[in-house]
Amino acid sequence: MKLSEFELDVMQIFWEKGTSSSPEVFKCIHEEKDVAYSTVKTIIDRLESKGAIVRKRIEGRAIYYAPMVEKSAITQELLPSFLKRFFNGKPSNLIAHLMKDEKLSQDDITYLETFLAKQKKKNKDEL
Amino acid sequence: MKLSEFELDVMQIFWEKGTSSSPEVFKCIHEEKDVAYSTVKTIIDRLESKGAIVRKRIEGRAIYYAPMVEKSAITQELLPSFLKRFFNGKPSNLIAHLMKDEKLSQDDITYLETFLAKQKKKNKDEL
DNA sequence: TTAGTTACTCTACATTTGTAGTAATTGACT
DNA sequence: AGTCAATTACTACAAATGTAGAGTAACTAA
Structure with missing residues:
Protein backbone atom coordinates (compact mmCIF):
# COMPACT_ATOMS: atom_id res chain seq x y z
CA MET A 1 0.00 0.00 0.00
CA LYS A 2 1.55 3.24 -1.15
CA LEU A 3 0.94 6.17 1.16
CA SER A 4 2.02 9.77 0.68
CA GLU A 5 3.95 11.78 3.26
CA PHE A 6 0.89 13.47 4.60
CA GLU A 7 -1.08 10.25 4.63
CA LEU A 8 1.72 8.70 6.62
CA ASP A 9 1.56 11.55 9.11
CA VAL A 10 -2.13 10.96 9.58
CA MET A 11 -1.67 7.20 9.91
CA GLN A 12 0.88 7.95 12.58
CA ILE A 13 -1.91 9.37 14.69
CA PHE A 14 -4.17 6.41 14.13
CA TRP A 15 -1.35 4.09 15.06
CA GLU A 16 -0.63 6.06 18.21
CA LYS A 17 -4.14 6.79 19.36
CA GLY A 18 -6.10 4.00 17.75
CA THR A 19 -9.68 4.57 16.61
CA SER A 20 -10.26 8.30 16.21
CA SER A 21 -12.56 10.81 14.59
CA SER A 22 -11.53 13.36 11.98
CA PRO A 23 -11.84 16.28 14.39
CA GLU A 24 -9.57 14.45 16.81
CA VAL A 25 -7.00 13.75 14.17
CA PHE A 26 -7.26 17.32 13.01
CA LYS A 27 -6.51 18.59 16.49
CA CYS A 28 -3.32 16.55 16.65
CA ILE A 29 -2.12 17.51 13.20
CA HIS A 30 -3.01 21.11 13.74
CA GLU A 31 -0.71 21.36 16.74
CA GLU A 32 2.24 20.68 14.49
CA LYS A 33 1.17 22.13 11.18
CA ASP A 34 -1.10 24.97 10.17
CA VAL A 35 -3.57 23.25 7.95
CA ALA A 36 -7.34 23.47 7.47
CA TYR A 37 -9.77 20.90 8.81
CA SER A 38 -11.00 20.05 5.34
CA THR A 39 -7.46 19.30 4.26
CA VAL A 40 -7.08 16.72 6.98
CA LYS A 41 -10.49 15.35 6.23
CA THR A 42 -9.54 14.92 2.58
CA ILE A 43 -6.50 12.90 3.59
CA ILE A 44 -8.67 10.79 5.87
CA ASP A 45 -11.09 10.18 2.99
CA ARG A 46 -8.21 9.10 0.79
CA LEU A 47 -6.89 6.79 3.47
CA GLU A 48 -10.33 5.28 3.68
CA SER A 49 -10.58 4.69 -0.04
CA LYS A 50 -7.12 3.13 -0.01
CA GLY A 51 -8.35 0.81 2.71
CA ALA A 52 -5.79 2.01 5.24
CA ILE A 53 -8.53 2.87 7.72
CA VAL A 54 -12.19 1.87 8.14
CA ARG A 55 -15.29 3.42 9.64
CA LYS A 56 -15.75 1.81 12.99
CA ARG A 57 -18.66 3.61 14.59
CA ILE A 58 -20.51 6.89 14.69
CA GLU A 59 -20.91 9.12 17.71
CA GLY A 60 -23.10 12.14 17.26
CA ARG A 61 -22.18 13.14 13.75
CA ALA A 62 -18.58 12.17 14.14
CA ILE A 63 -17.26 9.15 12.29
CA TYR A 64 -14.67 7.09 14.10
CA TYR A 65 -12.06 5.40 11.96
CA ALA A 66 -9.79 2.54 12.93
CA PRO A 67 -6.45 1.77 11.29
CA MET A 68 -6.53 -1.29 9.05
CA VAL A 69 -2.92 -1.56 7.98
CA GLU A 70 -0.37 -2.09 10.65
CA LYS A 71 2.53 0.20 11.08
CA SER A 72 4.85 -2.76 10.92
CA ALA A 73 3.51 -3.66 7.49
CA ILE A 74 4.34 -0.24 6.16
CA THR A 75 7.72 -0.29 7.85
CA GLN A 76 8.36 -3.62 6.21
CA GLU A 77 7.57 -2.09 2.85
CA LEU A 78 9.68 1.03 3.20
CA LEU A 79 12.70 -0.13 5.12
CA PRO A 80 14.24 -2.26 2.36
CA SER A 81 14.20 0.50 -0.25
CA PHE A 82 15.50 2.99 2.27
CA LEU A 83 18.25 0.58 3.15
CA LYS A 84 19.04 -0.06 -0.46
CA ARG A 85 19.11 3.57 -1.43
CA PHE A 86 21.18 4.96 1.35
CA PHE A 87 23.10 2.08 2.83
CA ASN A 88 23.83 -0.21 -0.07
CA GLY A 89 21.12 -2.50 1.21
CA MET B 1 16.36 19.47 -1.26
CA LYS B 2 13.27 17.42 -1.91
CA LEU B 3 13.71 14.65 -4.45
CA SER B 4 11.10 12.23 -5.73
CA GLU B 5 11.49 8.46 -5.78
CA PHE B 6 12.56 8.36 -9.36
CA GLU B 7 14.88 11.32 -8.94
CA LEU B 8 16.46 9.48 -6.04
CA ASP B 9 16.96 6.42 -8.22
CA VAL B 10 18.75 8.52 -10.79
CA MET B 11 20.87 10.26 -8.18
CA GLN B 12 21.83 6.82 -6.97
CA ILE B 13 23.58 6.28 -10.27
CA PHE B 14 25.37 9.59 -10.14
CA TRP B 15 26.51 8.82 -6.63
CA GLU B 16 27.76 5.40 -7.66
CA LYS B 17 29.33 6.22 -10.98
CA GLY B 18 30.11 9.90 -10.61
CA THR B 19 29.94 12.24 -13.61
CA SER B 20 27.82 10.62 -16.31
CA SER B 21 25.88 11.40 -19.45
CA SER B 22 22.15 10.89 -19.92
CA PRO B 23 22.61 7.92 -22.24
CA GLU B 24 24.83 6.29 -19.64
CA VAL B 25 22.34 6.86 -16.87
CA PHE B 26 19.60 5.62 -19.13
CA LYS B 27 21.46 2.36 -19.75
CA CYS B 28 21.73 1.72 -16.02
CA ILE B 29 18.14 2.55 -15.25
CA HIS B 30 16.89 0.61 -18.21
CA GLU B 31 18.46 -2.59 -16.93
CA GLU B 32 16.17 -2.48 -13.93
CA LYS B 33 13.10 -0.76 -15.25
CA ASP B 34 11.43 -0.56 -18.64
CA VAL B 35 11.31 3.14 -19.22
CA ALA B 36 11.92 5.37 -22.26
CA TYR B 37 15.07 7.38 -22.76
CA SER B 38 13.17 10.64 -22.77
CA THR B 39 11.65 9.78 -19.41
CA VAL B 40 15.07 9.44 -17.87
CA LYS B 41 16.22 12.59 -19.61
CA THR B 42 13.27 14.49 -18.14
CA ILE B 43 14.26 13.38 -14.67
CA ILE B 44 17.83 14.46 -15.34
CA ASP B 45 16.58 17.85 -16.49
CA ARG B 46 14.56 18.20 -13.32
CA LEU B 47 17.53 17.22 -11.19
CA GLU B 48 19.51 19.88 -12.98
CA SER B 49 16.94 22.57 -12.35
CA LYS B 50 16.77 21.55 -8.72
CA GLY B 51 20.50 21.96 -8.56
CA ALA B 52 21.13 18.35 -7.63
CA ILE B 53 23.45 17.89 -10.60
CA VAL B 54 25.40 20.25 -12.89
CA ARG B 55 26.70 20.18 -16.43
CA LYS B 56 30.34 19.35 -16.17
CA ARG B 57 31.54 18.96 -19.74
CA ILE B 58 30.42 18.02 -23.23
CA GLU B 59 31.76 15.15 -25.28
CA GLY B 60 30.47 14.87 -28.80
CA ARG B 61 26.89 15.91 -28.29
CA ALA B 62 26.58 14.24 -24.93
CA ILE B 63 26.35 16.36 -21.82
CA TYR B 64 28.10 15.02 -18.75
CA TYR B 65 26.53 15.84 -15.42
CA ALA B 66 28.12 15.67 -12.01
CA PRO B 67 26.26 15.24 -8.73
CA MET B 68 26.13 18.40 -6.66
CA VAL B 69 24.37 17.18 -3.54
CA GLU B 70 26.01 14.49 -1.56
CA LYS B 71 24.27 11.30 -0.76
CA SER B 72 25.06 11.84 2.89
CA ALA B 73 23.22 15.17 2.81
CA ILE B 74 20.09 13.50 1.53
CA THR B 75 20.47 10.67 3.99
CA GLN B 76 20.78 13.24 6.73
CA GLU B 77 17.53 14.80 5.59
CA LEU B 78 15.52 11.63 5.30
CA LEU B 79 16.79 9.50 8.13
CA PRO B 80 15.31 11.57 10.97
CA SER B 81 11.79 11.57 9.58
CA PHE B 82 12.03 7.90 8.80
CA LEU B 83 13.21 7.27 12.30
CA LYS B 84 10.48 9.42 13.76
CA ARG B 85 7.72 7.86 11.70
CA PHE B 86 8.54 4.24 12.19
CA PHE B 87 10.70 3.96 15.25
CA ASN B 88 9.47 6.68 17.57
CA GLY B 89 12.52 8.68 16.67
C1' DT C 1 -38.32 25.17 17.42
C1' DT C 2 -34.83 27.70 16.13
C1' DA C 3 -30.29 29.52 16.08
C1' DG C 4 -25.65 28.09 16.50
C1' DT C 5 -22.11 24.93 16.02
C1' DT C 6 -19.99 20.94 14.47
C1' DA C 7 -18.89 17.66 11.21
C1' DC C 8 -19.51 15.82 6.72
C1' DT C 9 -19.62 15.78 1.61
C1' DC C 10 -18.50 17.54 -2.61
C1' DT C 11 -15.90 20.07 -5.66
C1' DA C 12 -11.90 22.43 -7.13
C1' DC C 13 -7.35 23.66 -8.16
C1' DA C 14 -2.18 24.29 -8.28
C1' DT C 15 1.92 21.55 -8.04
C1' DT C 16 4.62 17.54 -8.37
C1' DT C 17 5.60 13.21 -10.37
C1' DG C 18 5.93 9.56 -13.78
C1' DT C 19 5.75 8.96 -18.41
C1' DA C 20 6.87 9.77 -23.25
C1' DG C 21 6.48 11.65 -28.13
C1' DT C 22 8.44 14.66 -31.50
C1' DA C 23 11.20 18.07 -33.34
C1' DA C 24 15.63 20.12 -33.69
C1' DT C 25 20.54 19.75 -33.61
C1' DT C 26 24.93 18.03 -34.03
C1' DG C 27 28.64 14.70 -34.81
C1' DA C 28 30.28 11.10 -37.75
C1' DC C 29 31.01 8.68 -41.84
C1' DT C 30 31.05 8.21 -46.76
C1' DA D 1 28.23 18.02 -48.98
C1' DG D 2 24.74 14.78 -47.59
C1' DT D 3 22.79 11.29 -44.94
C1' DC D 4 22.47 8.58 -40.65
C1' DA D 5 22.44 8.05 -35.94
C1' DA D 6 22.74 9.89 -31.41
C1' DT D 7 21.32 13.49 -28.18
C1' DT D 8 19.18 17.19 -26.71
C1' DA D 9 15.26 20.30 -26.12
C1' DC D 10 10.61 21.09 -25.91
C1' DT D 11 5.96 19.99 -25.06
C1' DA D 12 2.31 17.31 -23.21
C1' DC D 13 -0.55 14.80 -20.28
C1' DA D 14 -2.57 11.70 -16.69
C1' DA D 15 -2.30 10.59 -11.93
C1' DA D 16 -1.08 11.67 -7.33
C1' DT D 17 -0.58 15.05 -3.74
C1' DG D 18 -1.31 19.04 -0.83
C1' DT D 19 -4.52 22.36 -0.04
C1' DA D 20 -9.04 24.26 1.06
C1' DG D 21 -13.71 26.56 0.20
C1' DA D 22 -18.74 26.11 0.10
C1' DG D 23 -22.75 23.90 0.92
C1' DT D 24 -25.41 20.62 3.67
C1' DA D 25 -26.94 17.94 7.41
C1' DA D 26 -27.39 17.03 12.11
C1' DC D 27 -26.82 17.55 17.01
C1' DT D 28 -27.31 20.96 21.06
C1' DA D 29 -28.70 24.30 23.97
C1' DA D 30 -31.91 27.96 24.91
Missing part, protein backbone atom coordinates in the same frame (compact mmCIF):
# COMPACT_ATOMS: atom_id res chain seq x y z
CA LYS A 90 23.26 -3.47 4.17
CA PRO A 91 21.61 -3.30 7.57
CA SER A 92 25.01 -3.22 9.22
CA ASN A 93 25.85 0.00 7.36
CA LEU A 94 22.74 1.67 8.65
CA ILE A 95 23.35 0.37 12.15
CA ALA A 96 26.90 1.66 12.10
CA HIS A 97 25.68 5.01 10.86
CA LEU A 98 23.14 5.26 13.64
CA MET A 99 25.63 4.26 16.27
CA LYS A 100 28.03 6.89 15.02
CA ASP A 101 25.68 9.80 14.50
CA GLU A 102 22.87 9.53 16.90
CA LYS A 103 23.50 9.61 20.55
CA LEU A 104 22.91 6.33 22.24
CA SER A 105 22.35 6.32 25.95
CA GLN A 106 24.22 3.93 28.18
CA ASP A 107 21.01 1.96 28.46
CA ASP A 108 20.70 1.72 24.71
CA ILE A 109 24.23 0.45 24.46
CA THR A 110 23.71 -2.21 27.08
CA TYR A 111 20.49 -3.23 25.38
CA LEU A 112 22.20 -3.52 22.03
CA GLU A 113 25.15 -5.41 23.41
CA THR A 114 22.80 -8.00 24.78
CA PHE A 115 21.04 -8.17 21.47
CA LEU A 116 24.27 -8.60 19.61
CA ALA A 117 25.42 -11.33 21.93
CA LYS A 118 22.16 -13.17 21.42
CA GLN A 119 22.49 -12.82 17.68
CA LYS A 120 26.01 -14.13 17.80
CA LYS A 121 24.93 -17.17 19.70
CA LYS A 122 22.09 -17.83 17.33
CA ASN A 123 24.40 -17.64 14.35
CA LYS A 124 26.71 -20.13 15.98
CA ASP A 125 23.88 -22.53 16.75
CA GLU A 126 22.73 -22.46 13.16
CA LEU A 127 25.99 -23.84 11.86
CA LYS B 90 14.73 6.28 18.59
CA PRO B 91 17.80 5.04 16.75
CA SER B 92 18.07 2.13 19.15
CA ASN B 93 14.62 0.94 18.13
CA LEU B 94 15.62 0.86 14.50
CA ILE B 95 18.89 -0.83 15.33
CA ALA B 96 17.09 -3.48 17.35
CA HIS B 97 14.65 -4.01 14.52
CA LEU B 98 17.44 -4.45 12.02
CA MET B 99 19.35 -6.82 14.24
CA LYS B 100 16.25 -8.89 14.77
CA ASP B 101 14.87 -9.00 11.26
CA GLU B 102 17.73 -8.79 8.88
CA LYS B 103 20.38 -11.44 8.96
CA LEU B 104 23.69 -10.18 10.16
CA SER B 105 26.77 -12.11 9.23
CA GLN B 106 29.35 -13.03 11.81
CA ASP B 107 31.55 -10.30 10.34
CA ASP B 108 28.80 -7.74 10.71
CA ILE B 109 28.35 -8.67 14.32
CA THR B 110 32.04 -8.40 15.10
CA TYR B 111 32.15 -5.08 13.33
CA LEU B 112 29.22 -3.77 15.30
CA GLU B 113 30.52 -5.04 18.59
CA THR B 114 33.70 -3.09 18.03
CA PHE B 115 31.67 -0.05 17.15
CA LEU B 116 29.54 -0.37 20.23
CA ALA B 117 32.57 -0.77 22.45
CA LYS B 118 34.05 2.39 21.00
CA GLN B 119 30.79 4.22 21.56
CA LYS B 120 30.65 3.01 25.12
CA LYS B 121 34.11 4.29 25.79
CA LYS B 122 33.28 7.64 24.25
CA ASN B 123 30.21 7.97 26.44
CA LYS B 124 32.28 7.27 29.49
CA ASP B 125 34.92 9.83 28.52
CA GLU B 126 32.28 12.49 28.09
CA LEU B 127 31.12 12.29 31.68
Whole structure:
Protein backbone atom coordinates (compact mmCIF):
# COMPACT_ATOMS: atom_id res chain seq x y z
CA MET A 1 0.00 0.00 0.00
CA LYS A 2 1.55 3.24 -1.15
CA LEU A 3 0.94 6.17 1.16
CA SER A 4 2.02 9.77 0.68
CA GLU A 5 3.95 11.78 3.26
CA PHE A 6 0.89 13.47 4.60
CA GLU A 7 -1.08 10.25 4.63
CA LEU A 8 1.72 8.70 6.62
CA ASP A 9 1.56 11.55 9.11
CA VAL A 10 -2.13 10.96 9.58
CA MET A 11 -1.67 7.20 9.91
CA GLN A 12 0.88 7.95 12.58
CA ILE A 13 -1.91 9.37 14.69
CA PHE A 14 -4.17 6.41 14.13
CA TRP A 15 -1.35 4.09 15.06
CA GLU A 16 -0.63 6.06 18.21
CA LYS A 17 -4.14 6.79 19.36
CA GLY A 18 -6.10 4.00 17.75
CA THR A 19 -9.68 4.57 16.61
CA SER A 20 -10.26 8.30 16.21
CA SER A 21 -12.56 10.81 14.59
CA SER A 22 -11.53 13.36 11.98
CA PRO A 23 -11.84 16.28 14.39
CA GLU A 24 -9.57 14.45 16.81
CA VAL A 25 -7.00 13.75 14.17
CA PHE A 26 -7.26 17.32 13.01
CA LYS A 27 -6.51 18.59 16.49
CA CYS A 28 -3.32 16.55 16.65
CA ILE A 29 -2.12 17.51 13.20
CA HIS A 30 -3.01 21.11 13.74
CA GLU A 31 -0.71 21.36 16.74
CA GLU A 32 2.24 20.68 14.49
CA LYS A 33 1.17 22.13 11.18
CA ASP A 34 -1.10 24.97 10.17
CA VAL A 35 -3.57 23.25 7.95
CA ALA A 36 -7.34 23.47 7.47
CA TYR A 37 -9.77 20.90 8.81
CA SER A 38 -11.00 20.05 5.34
CA THR A 39 -7.46 19.30 4.26
CA VAL A 40 -7.08 16.72 6.98
CA LYS A 41 -10.49 15.35 6.23
CA THR A 42 -9.54 14.92 2.58
CA ILE A 43 -6.50 12.90 3.59
CA ILE A 44 -8.67 10.79 5.87
CA ASP A 45 -11.09 10.18 2.99
CA ARG A 46 -8.21 9.10 0.79
CA LEU A 47 -6.89 6.79 3.47
CA GLU A 48 -10.33 5.28 3.68
CA SER A 49 -10.58 4.69 -0.04
CA LYS A 50 -7.12 3.13 -0.01
CA GLY A 51 -8.35 0.81 2.71
CA ALA A 52 -5.79 2.01 5.24
CA ILE A 53 -8.53 2.87 7.72
CA VAL A 54 -12.19 1.87 8.14
CA ARG A 55 -15.29 3.42 9.64
CA LYS A 56 -15.75 1.81 12.99
CA ARG A 57 -18.66 3.61 14.59
CA ILE A 58 -20.51 6.89 14.69
CA GLU A 59 -20.91 9.12 17.71
CA GLY A 60 -23.10 12.14 17.26
CA ARG A 61 -22.18 13.14 13.75
CA ALA A 62 -18.58 12.17 14.14
CA ILE A 63 -17.26 9.15 12.29
CA TYR A 64 -14.67 7.09 14.10
CA TYR A 65 -12.06 5.40 11.96
CA ALA A 66 -9.79 2.54 12.93
CA PRO A 67 -6.45 1.77 11.29
CA MET A 68 -6.53 -1.29 9.05
CA VAL A 69 -2.92 -1.56 7.98
CA GLU A 70 -0.37 -2.09 10.65
CA LYS A 71 2.53 0.20 11.08
CA SER A 72 4.85 -2.76 10.92
CA ALA A 73 3.51 -3.66 7.49
CA ILE A 74 4.34 -0.24 6.16
CA THR A 75 7.72 -0.29 7.85
CA GLN A 76 8.36 -3.62 6.21
CA GLU A 77 7.57 -2.09 2.85
CA LEU A 78 9.68 1.03 3.20
CA LEU A 79 12.70 -0.13 5.12
CA PRO A 80 14.24 -2.26 2.36
CA SER A 81 14.20 0.50 -0.25
CA PHE A 82 15.50 2.99 2.27
CA LEU A 83 18.25 0.58 3.15
CA LYS A 84 19.04 -0.06 -0.46
CA ARG A 85 19.11 3.57 -1.43
CA PHE A 86 21.18 4.96 1.35
CA PHE A 87 23.10 2.08 2.83
CA ASN A 88 23.83 -0.21 -0.07
CA GLY A 89 21.12 -2.50 1.21
CA LYS A 90 23.26 -3.47 4.17
CA PRO A 91 21.61 -3.30 7.57
CA SER A 92 25.01 -3.22 9.22
CA ASN A 93 25.85 0.00 7.36
CA LEU A 94 22.74 1.67 8.65
CA ILE A 95 23.35 0.37 12.15
CA ALA A 96 26.90 1.66 12.10
CA HIS A 97 25.68 5.01 10.86
CA LEU A 98 23.14 5.26 13.64
CA MET A 99 25.63 4.26 16.27
CA LYS A 100 28.03 6.89 15.02
CA ASP A 101 25.68 9.80 14.50
CA GLU A 102 22.87 9.53 16.90
CA LYS A 103 23.50 9.61 20.55
CA LEU A 104 22.91 6.33 22.24
CA SER A 105 22.35 6.32 25.95
CA GLN A 106 24.22 3.93 28.18
CA ASP A 107 21.01 1.96 28.46
CA ASP A 108 20.70 1.72 24.71
CA ILE A 109 24.23 0.45 24.46
CA THR A 110 23.71 -2.21 27.08
CA TYR A 111 20.49 -3.23 25.38
CA LEU A 112 22.20 -3.52 22.03
CA GLU A 113 25.15 -5.41 23.41
CA THR A 114 22.80 -8.00 24.78
CA PHE A 115 21.04 -8.17 21.47
CA LEU A 116 24.27 -8.60 19.61
CA ALA A 117 25.42 -11.33 21.93
CA LYS A 118 22.16 -13.17 21.42
CA GLN A 119 22.49 -12.82 17.68
CA LYS A 120 26.01 -14.13 17.80
CA LYS A 121 24.93 -17.17 19.70
CA LYS A 122 22.09 -17.83 17.33
CA ASN A 123 24.40 -17.64 14.35
CA LYS A 124 26.71 -20.13 15.98
CA ASP A 125 23.88 -22.53 16.75
CA GLU A 126 22.73 -22.46 13.16
CA LEU A 127 25.99 -23.84 11.86
CA MET B 1 16.36 19.47 -1.26
CA LYS B 2 13.27 17.42 -1.91
CA LEU B 3 13.71 14.65 -4.45
CA SER B 4 11.10 12.23 -5.73
CA GLU B 5 11.49 8.46 -5.78
CA PHE B 6 12.56 8.36 -9.36
CA GLU B 7 14.88 11.32 -8.94
CA LEU B 8 16.46 9.48 -6.04
CA ASP B 9 16.96 6.42 -8.22
CA VAL B 10 18.75 8.52 -10.79
CA MET B 11 20.87 10.26 -8.18
CA GLN B 12 21.83 6.82 -6.97
CA ILE B 13 23.58 6.28 -10.27
CA PHE B 14 25.37 9.59 -10.14
CA TRP B 15 26.51 8.82 -6.63
CA GLU B 16 27.76 5.40 -7.66
CA LYS B 17 29.33 6.22 -10.98
CA GLY B 18 30.11 9.90 -10.61
CA THR B 19 29.94 12.24 -13.61
CA SER B 20 27.82 10.62 -16.31
CA SER B 21 25.88 11.40 -19.45
CA SER B 22 22.15 10.89 -19.92
CA PRO B 23 22.61 7.92 -22.24
CA GLU B 24 24.83 6.29 -19.64
CA VAL B 25 22.34 6.86 -16.87
CA PHE B 26 19.60 5.62 -19.13
CA LYS B 27 21.46 2.36 -19.75
CA CYS B 28 21.73 1.72 -16.02
CA ILE B 29 18.14 2.55 -15.25
CA HIS B 30 16.89 0.61 -18.21
CA GLU B 31 18.46 -2.59 -16.93
CA GLU B 32 16.17 -2.48 -13.93
CA LYS B 33 13.10 -0.76 -15.25
CA ASP B 34 11.43 -0.56 -18.64
CA VAL B 35 11.31 3.14 -19.22
CA ALA B 36 11.92 5.37 -22.26
CA TYR B 37 15.07 7.38 -22.76
CA SER B 38 13.17 10.64 -22.77
CA THR B 39 11.65 9.78 -19.41
CA VAL B 40 15.07 9.44 -17.87
CA LYS B 41 16.22 12.59 -19.61
CA THR B 42 13.27 14.49 -18.14
CA ILE B 43 14.26 13.38 -14.67
CA ILE B 44 17.83 14.46 -15.34
CA ASP B 45 16.58 17.85 -16.49
CA ARG B 46 14.56 18.20 -13.32
CA LEU B 47 17.53 17.22 -11.19
CA GLU B 48 19.51 19.88 -12.98
CA SER B 49 16.94 22.57 -12.35
CA LYS B 50 16.77 21.55 -8.72
CA GLY B 51 20.50 21.96 -8.56
CA ALA B 52 21.13 18.35 -7.63
CA ILE B 53 23.45 17.89 -10.60
CA VAL B 54 25.40 20.25 -12.89
CA ARG B 55 26.70 20.18 -16.43
CA LYS B 56 30.34 19.35 -16.17
CA ARG B 57 31.54 18.96 -19.74
CA ILE B 58 30.42 18.02 -23.23
CA GLU B 59 31.76 15.15 -25.28
CA GLY B 60 30.47 14.87 -28.80
CA ARG B 61 26.89 15.91 -28.29
CA ALA B 62 26.58 14.24 -24.93
CA ILE B 63 26.35 16.36 -21.82
CA TYR B 64 28.10 15.02 -18.75
CA TYR B 65 26.53 15.84 -15.42
CA ALA B 66 28.12 15.67 -12.01
CA PRO B 67 26.26 15.24 -8.73
CA MET B 68 26.13 18.40 -6.66
CA VAL B 69 24.37 17.18 -3.54
CA GLU B 70 26.01 14.49 -1.56
CA LYS B 71 24.27 11.30 -0.76
CA SER B 72 25.06 11.84 2.89
CA ALA B 73 23.22 15.17 2.81
CA ILE B 74 20.09 13.50 1.53
CA THR B 75 20.47 10.67 3.99
CA GLN B 76 20.78 13.24 6.73
CA GLU B 77 17.53 14.80 5.59
CA LEU B 78 15.52 11.63 5.30
CA LEU B 79 16.79 9.50 8.13
CA PRO B 80 15.31 11.57 10.97
CA SER B 81 11.79 11.57 9.58
CA PHE B 82 12.03 7.90 8.80
CA LEU B 83 13.21 7.27 12.30
CA LYS B 84 10.48 9.42 13.76
CA ARG B 85 7.72 7.86 11.70
CA PHE B 86 8.54 4.24 12.19
CA PHE B 87 10.70 3.96 15.25
CA ASN B 88 9.47 6.68 17.57
CA GLY B 89 12.52 8.68 16.67
CA LYS B 90 14.73 6.28 18.59
CA PRO B 91 17.80 5.04 16.75
CA SER B 92 18.07 2.13 19.15
CA ASN B 93 14.62 0.94 18.13
CA LEU B 94 15.62 0.86 14.50
CA ILE B 95 18.89 -0.83 15.33
CA ALA B 96 17.09 -3.48 17.35
CA HIS B 97 14.65 -4.01 14.52
CA LEU B 98 17.44 -4.45 12.02
CA MET B 99 19.35 -6.82 14.24
CA LYS B 100 16.25 -8.89 14.77
CA ASP B 101 14.87 -9.00 11.26
CA GLU B 102 17.73 -8.79 8.88
CA LYS B 103 20.38 -11.44 8.96
CA LEU B 104 23.69 -10.18 10.16
CA SER B 105 26.77 -12.11 9.23
CA GLN B 106 29.35 -13.03 11.81
CA ASP B 107 31.55 -10.30 10.34
CA ASP B 108 28.80 -7.74 10.71
CA ILE B 109 28.35 -8.67 14.32
CA THR B 110 32.04 -8.40 15.10
CA TYR B 111 32.15 -5.08 13.33
CA LEU B 112 29.22 -3.77 15.30
CA GLU B 113 30.52 -5.04 18.59
CA THR B 114 33.70 -3.09 18.03
CA PHE B 115 31.67 -0.05 17.15
CA LEU B 116 29.54 -0.37 20.23
CA ALA B 117 32.57 -0.77 22.45
CA LYS B 118 34.05 2.39 21.00
CA GLN B 119 30.79 4.22 21.56
CA LYS B 120 30.65 3.01 25.12
CA LYS B 121 34.11 4.29 25.79
CA LYS B 122 33.28 7.64 24.25
CA ASN B 123 30.21 7.97 26.44
CA LYS B 124 32.28 7.27 29.49
CA ASP B 125 34.92 9.83 28.52
CA GLU B 126 32.28 12.49 28.09
CA LEU B 127 31.12 12.29 31.68
C1' DT C 1 -38.32 25.17 17.42
C1' DT C 2 -34.83 27.70 16.13
C1' DA C 3 -30.29 29.52 16.08
C1' DG C 4 -25.65 28.09 16.50
C1' DT C 5 -22.11 24.93 16.02
C1' DT C 6 -19.99 20.94 14.47
C1' DA C 7 -18.89 17.66 11.21
C1' DC C 8 -19.51 15.82 6.72
C1' DT C 9 -19.62 15.78 1.61
C1' DC C 10 -18.50 17.54 -2.61
C1' DT C 11 -15.90 20.07 -5.66
C1' DA C 12 -11.90 22.43 -7.13
C1' DC C 13 -7.35 23.66 -8.16
C1' DA C 14 -2.18 24.29 -8.28
C1' DT C 15 1.92 21.55 -8.04
C1' DT C 16 4.62 17.54 -8.37
C1' DT C 17 5.60 13.21 -10.37
C1' DG C 18 5.93 9.56 -13.78
C1' DT C 19 5.75 8.96 -18.41
C1' DA C 20 6.87 9.77 -23.25
C1' DG C 21 6.48 11.65 -28.13
C1' DT C 22 8.44 14.66 -31.50
C1' DA C 23 11.20 18.07 -33.34
C1' DA C 24 15.63 20.12 -33.69
C1' DT C 25 20.54 19.75 -33.61
C1' DT C 26 24.93 18.03 -34.03
C1' DG C 27 28.64 14.70 -34.81
C1' DA C 28 30.28 11.10 -37.75
C1' DC C 29 31.01 8.68 -41.84
C1' DT C 30 31.05 8.21 -46.76
C1' DA D 1 28.23 18.02 -48.98
C1' DG D 2 24.74 14.78 -47.59
C1' DT D 3 22.79 11.29 -44.94
C1' DC D 4 22.47 8.58 -40.65
C1' DA D 5 22.44 8.05 -35.94
C1' DA D 6 22.74 9.89 -31.41
C1' DT D 7 21.32 13.49 -28.18
C1' DT D 8 19.18 17.19 -26.71
C1' DA D 9 15.26 20.30 -26.12
C1' DC D 10 10.61 21.09 -25.91
C1' DT D 11 5.96 19.99 -25.06
C1' DA D 12 2.31 17.31 -23.21
C1' DC D 13 -0.55 14.80 -20.28
C1' DA D 14 -2.57 11.70 -16.69
C1' DA D 15 -2.30 10.59 -11.93
C1' DA D 16 -1.08 11.67 -7.33
C1' DT D 17 -0.58 15.05 -3.74
C1' DG D 18 -1.31 19.04 -0.83
C1' DT D 19 -4.52 22.36 -0.04
C1' DA D 20 -9.04 24.26 1.06
C1' DG D 21 -13.71 26.56 0.20
C1' DA D 22 -18.74 26.11 0.10
C1' DG D 23 -22.75 23.90 0.92
C1' DT D 24 -25.41 20.62 3.67
C1' DA D 25 -26.94 17.94 7.41
C1' DA D 26 -27.39 17.03 12.11
C1' DC D 27 -26.82 17.55 17.01
C1' DT D 28 -27.31 20.96 21.06
C1' DA D 29 -28.70 24.30 23.97
C1' DA D 30 -31.91 27.96 24.91
